[in-house]
Amino acid sequence: MLTIGEFSNICRVSTKTLRYYAEIGLILPDEINPENGYRYYSIEQLEKMLMINRLKDYCFSLEEIKLILESEEQMDEVLFTALNKKKKEIAVKVQKFEDTMHQIDSDISNLRNGKSIMSYMESIDVQLVEIPMMYLLSIRKNVLEHEFSEEYDTCFGKLFRKMEEKKLTAAAPPMVLFHDDEYTPFGLDTEFAIPIREYATGTRDFCPGLCLKTVVQGSYSQLPSVYAKQIEWAKREGYENSNALYEVYVTDPAEVSKESQLVTEVYYPVKKKGSKDRN
Numbered sequence: 001m002l003t004i005g006e007f008s009n010i011c012r013v014s015t016k017t018l019r020y021y022a023e024i025g026l027i028l029p030d031e032i033n034p035e036n037g038y039r040y041y042s043i044e045q046l047e048k049m050l051m052i053n054r055l056k057d058y059c060f061s062l063e064e065i066k067l068i069l070e071s072e073e074q075m076d077e078v079l080f081t082a083l084n085k086k087k088k089e090i091a092v093k094v095q096k097f098e099d100t101m102h103q104i105d106s107d108i109s110n111l112r113n114g115k116s117i118m119s120y121m122e123s124i125d126v127q128l129v130e131i132p133m134m135y136l137l138s139i140r141k142n143v144l145e146h147e148f149s150e151e152y153d154t155c156f157g158k159l160f161r162k163m164e165e166k167k168l169t170a171a172a173p174p175m176v177l178f179h180d181d182e183y184t185p186f187g188l189d190t191e192f193a194i195p196i197r198e199y200a201t202g203t204r205d206f207c208p209g210l211c212l213k214t215v216v217q218g219s220y221s222q223l224p225s226v227y228a229k230q231i232e233w234a235k236r237e238g239y240e241n242s243n244a245l246y247e248v249y250v251t252d253p254a255e256v257s258k259e260s261q262l263v264t265e266v267y268y269p270v271k272k273k274g275s276k277d278r279n
Contacts, residue, residue: 001030001031001041002040002041003040003041004018004019004029004038004039004041007041007045007046007049010046011046011049011050011053013053018039019039021052021062022039025066026052026062026065026069027045027048027049027052029041030042030045048069051069052065052069055068058083058086058090059086059089059090060082060086064082068082095258095259099219099221099259106120121225121228121229124214124225124226124229125214125215126212126213126214126229126230126233127212128212128213128270129211129212129213130209130210131208131209131210131267131269133205133206133207134172134195134196134206134208135171135196135197135198135200135203135204135205135206136193136194136196136203136206137168137194137196137203138159138177138192138194138204139158139159139191139193140179140189140190140191140192142186142188142189142190143187143188143190144186145185145188148190151190151192152176152192153254155192156174159174159192160194162202163194163196166200166202168196168197168198168200169196169197169198170194170195170197171197172194172248173248173249173250174192174193174194175193175194175195175246175248175249176190176191176192176193176247177190177191177206177244177245177246178190178244178246191244193206208243208246208267208269209242209243209269209271210242210269210270210271211267211269211270212230212233212234212239212267212268212270213265213266213267213268214226214229214230214265215263215266216262216263216265217260217262218259218260218262219259219260220259220262220264223247227266227268230266230268231268234268238272239271239272239273240270240271240273241268241269241270242269242270242271244269245266245267245268245269246267247264247265247266247267248264248265248267249264250263250264250265251264
């Protein structure tokens with residue numbers, strides 16, 4: 001048996017952390033002296049503690065680690081699945097860090113050349129276009145920001161299955177409409193939609209009409225800058241928003257290996273100030 005101090009020293013984990021792990025049921029002392037409350041760990045528990053440390057290094061949360069350790073399935077199978085999932089999550093984060101580093105390099109270069117780090121806004125192209133009425137097969141719901149990626153997959157999966165059942169044909173790439181007037185941390189009124197060629201039960205008419213359009217090549221992180229530029233353009237030219245702004249996903253995120261390969265069309269429906277809304 002090892003004292004909590006000896007166990008702590010070998011595994012490089014503080015005694016305070018070990019006591020917390022015991023509180024949440026992650027790893028319990030093998031024995032507690034009823035007279036003085038001293039905690040003892042078995043030598044066999046060293047491997048379990050080292051595994052916990054290893055999984056923490058892989059960015060697993062304590063809750064995730066506990067679920068893995070308590071799983072009734074074969075440990076190797078559980079670990080194989082969990083590690084593959086975590087590897088994908090980390091790969092996404094690494095890609096984001098690489099994109100951030102690239103952006104920082106670009107900002108540093110602009111500053112060296114006497115430009116503002118916001119000078120990239122000048123290259124955002126805004127076009128005034130007329131978009132015809134379309135039939136939308138859609139799902140509308142409130143979505144929290146961190147849920148968007150999961151809801152994207154879930155909702156479009158349901159819509160494509162419904163299209164297959166009803167033998168409907170897509171008229172354009174998938175799109176998402178944002179119906180809220182302002183950002184809220186409690187969820188955005190979001191509509192996941194696919195334009196359909198055929199009029200059918202369950203579809204609705206959408207008449208965007210006159211829109212500001214910008215084609216974005218690359219990361220979705222650019223989209224707030226695009227909306228800012230479109231709103232600036234509208235204000236300068238005497239236009240105002242007239243309908244739900246929306247994004248069209250020309251490329252499927254699941255089918256590209258890098259964010260730089262993404263193509264997104266951003267639409268901001270507008271009308272001349274003082275004019276009546278279109279039906």
